Amino acid sequence: MSLKKITSHKMFLPVFCMILVLCANMIYDASQGSDFYEFFKVGITNGYLSGRLVNILNRGSETAILAVGMTLVVSASAGTDISVGSVMALCASVCCVILAGPAAPQATELAAPLIVGVLGGIAIGALCGAFNGALVAYLNIQPMVATLILWTAARATGLLVCNNLIVYVRNDTFGILGGFIGMFPTPILVAAIVIAAVALLLKLSAMGLYVQSVGINKKASRIAGLNSKRIIFLCYLLCGVCAAIAGVVASSRITSADSNNIGLNYELDAILAVALGGNSLGGGRFNLAGSIIGAYTIQAITTTMYNMKISTAVTPVFKAIVVIVIVAIQAPPVKAWFKKLSARNASASAKGVANA
Amino acid sequence: MKKLLAMALALAMTLSLAACGGGGGGAASSGGGAASSGAASSGAASSGAASSGAASSGAASTGGSSASSGDLIHVGFAQVGHESDWRTASTKSAQEVFSAENGYELSFVDADNDSAKQLEAVRNFIQQGMDYIIIDPIVETGWDAVLTECEEAGIPVIVIDRTITDSDKYDAWVGSDFKVEGLACGEWLKAYAAAKGITEINALVIEGSTGAGATIGRTDGFKEIADREGWTILDSQTGDFTEAGGQEVMESYCQSYKGQFNVVICQNDNEAKGAMTAMDTAGVSYGVDGDVIIVSFDANKPYVQMVCDGKLNANFECNPLAAPTVDEIIKTLESGGTPETEIYVTESWFAAEDNVPSITVNGQEQPVVHVTQDVVDARPY
Incomplete structure (x- = not known):
């Protein structure tokens, strides 16, 4: 039964939900009298890749990068890192302040090489991740409480770094990270590199296995010879680095550091992406590809709202309904019900065959 | 050893946290004419003392200087925060207009978008016996009680920028249409x-x-x-x-x-x-x-x-420059006149x-x- 094999695959539901969202656009476009594949058209406009699918991949990059780190954190510590949005803002601020140099808050020339600013931002992200990791892994503080500290503090520190102003770095070199390399949107490439790097790390170093085993049973893993604390610490560290990369990309898009708004509520999207990817927020086994699909699904919903010209006042309601449906489809009782239904159908058809 | 490192890390971050609390917590500074450059206005907000007691320390300095300059008009300004360039311009404008050269003594409180802090600031202004109170209300409602206190104390209130909907116990509103x-x-x-x-x-x-x-x-x-x-x-x-x-x-x-x-x-x-x-x-x-x-x-x-x-x-x-209009209103009130209740900049x-x-x-x-x-x-x- 190949169909059963497909439906029981761990990637089936996340991909199914994604396709469901995309199909809604197909029906809408057809009902509007345009081609049913209007939403899926990818073309080159003004020398740049364009189209709704490109937009989803491009605008969803930050959430996808965050989802990578968040998946590991959820898996290893059975808790969420709610500071990622604020850390994004802090890292973006640090990066822009380094790049703007003394010309802040209005710079047009880079005061330092681009790489210095980017690495500076990432270093701060790593520091934040290490702080969260130290609290969770070594001081045994509950993840949500531990990361709550930076949730409030990181954004405020970002504002402090920027002297309460928006720091502009109106420079094309800086703009590349959030813009285009050739005809390709750079954020897509950045997300792809982050995903590939983490996937390779997990595969090649058995880290993925360690993270899962720590998430399933911390004590047993320790007795089996794993350094559970260090693994949890590393997951938070990686999550901080991911947040920093996402923050730098977000600030490069607008060639400025808007500490009040960069990454605002992104932690919720990242957690939702992990959940939509079919991961249990209780830790343990994880599905990185699922989380990434989940992240792009969230962006697909937003882009769908734009495509359907839904009034902005009601957009959150629609989003909520879609999310409820997606989460409900993946809920264990619903899954069990579907299984029972298909089993009954199977037995009914088997009976039918026997009768004939 | 690792535990030690973890503790040190935690401590380092907590310290930087405390430092930012100083900036985040709305700092009160008695405006004077000194803080007139743009950098100084936000600098004052971030370098000022952090606790809510800052408002009362502002009061002390106000009280002290009022003895030496008795004929200055004391104005308390409860600002929303410092979230945008626009807001910074508004604050700067107030600090320039209500300067000692213009015959004013300004007590400025940055409420940092916290409406409870703003209410407390206004109550402090009443206790300090300000001549005029300027409020840029963070929220539209919940003002009647404190505005009644202002009225009982005989302090005219001027609302700028945002509006108050549940009370009319203020003398004028200045803002954009x-x-x-x-x-x-x-x-x-x-x-x-x-x-x-x-x-x-x-x-x-x-x-x-x-x-x-x-x-x-x-x-x-x-x-x-x-x-x-x-x-x-x-x-x-x-x-x-x-x-x-x-x-x-x-x-x-x-x-x-x-x-x-x-x-x-x-x-x-x-x-x-x-x-x-x-x-x-x-x-x-x-x-x-x-x-x-x-x-x-x-x-x-x-x-x-x-x-x-x-x-x-x-x-x-x-x-964002409502302060010059507020200045005119205060002059009208000082000369015994009645200003219009709604004035658009x-x-x-x-x-x-x-x-x-x-x-x-x-x-x-x-x-x-x-x-x-x-x-x-x-x-x-």
Whole structure:
């Protein structure tokens, strides 16, 4: 039964939900009298890749990068890192302040090489991740409480770094990270590199296995010879680095550091992406590809709202309904019900065959 | 060893946290005339003492200096926070106008967008026996009790910028009429289209944050003219007053309405910049010689410069400088007069070309400023 094999695959539901969202656009476009594949058209406009699918991949990059780190954190510590949005803002601020140099808050020339600013931002992200990791892994503080500290503090520190102003770095070199390399949107490439790097790390170093085993049973893993604390610490560290990369990309898009708004509520999207990817927020086994699909699904919903010209006042309601449906489809009782239904159908058809 | 490292890390971060608490916690500083440079205004907010006791230390310094300069008028100003360039300009304006040279002693409290802190600040002002209290209310409601206390203490209250809806126990309100800004935008577009020979208007609107006063007023004002003139508003989505929001919405517009629109209305400057980036990417030309007319609201200095450079066709000011008007109100009250209860600050309309010299808004003729480099250089914010 190949169909059963497909439906029981761990990637089936996340991909199914994604396709469901995309199909809604197909029906809408057809009902509007345009081609049913209007939403899926990818073309080159003004020398740049364009189209709704490109937009989803491009605008969803930050959430996808965050989802990578968040998946590991959820898996290893059975808790969420709610500071990622604020850390994004802090890292973006640090990066822009380094790049703007003394010309802040209005710079047009880079005061330092681009790489210095980017690495500076990432270093701060790593520091934040290490702080969260130290609290969770070594001081045994509950993840949500531990990361709550930076949730409030990181954004405020970002504002402090920027002297309460928006720091502009109106420079094309800086703009590349959030813009285009050739005809390709750079954020897509950045997300792809982050995903590939983490996937390779997990595969090649058995880290993925360690993270899962720590998430399933911390004590047993320790007795089996794993350094559970260090693994949890590393997951938070990686999550901080991911947040920093996402923050730098977000600030490069607008060639400025808007500490009040960069990454605002992104932690919720990242957690939702992990959940939509079919991961249990209780830790343990994880599905990185699922989380990434989940992240792009969230962006697909937003882009769908734009495509359907839904009034902005009601957009959150629609989003909520879609999310409820997606989460409900993946809920264990619903899954069990579907299984029972298909089993009954199977037995009914088997009976039918026997009768004939 | 590792535990030690973890502790050290935690300690380091906590310390930096405490430092930021100093900046985040609204610091009170008695304004004086000293803090008049832009850097100083935000510097004062971040370097001041952190605790809520700061308000009372401000009181002490006020009390001390009042002995030496008895004829100064004491003014308490409870500001919203420091969230934008616009707000910084508002604070700076107050600190410049209510200076010792102008005969004022200003007690300034930055409430950091915390309405409880703002209420406490006003109560402190009452205890300190201020002559006048200026409030830029963070929230519209919950003011009746404290305003009654002000009334009982005989202290006139002047509300600026945002409004108070559940009490009328204040003497005057000074602020912007967002609807007039929207109307002015519509009237200018009508005159501009006529001058350019454009007969059909297909507009896209990038709104501000849903529910914000500025969003509602600007949307209503522009829509009123659009309905009257029979223009098509193709779509109206929120960009949340941010550059990233403007960029994302415009990117989507460029795909949905490719080649169908000739006007883009951005409800603040940041959104306009984002929209420009998106149109650059999509290969849509805009501005003075472009296919698309783009207008913005707020008119901060860098964006008036963009009007001068011809990147924006027009920009409609939202004036943060309420302090000079408040100064006039206080002078009226001092001389025993009664000020008007609702006063709108004067706002200017900036255009990149000189083909529309003036527009008529609500039956009033208002000039449209043709932006030159001199106009930009003369802008205070």
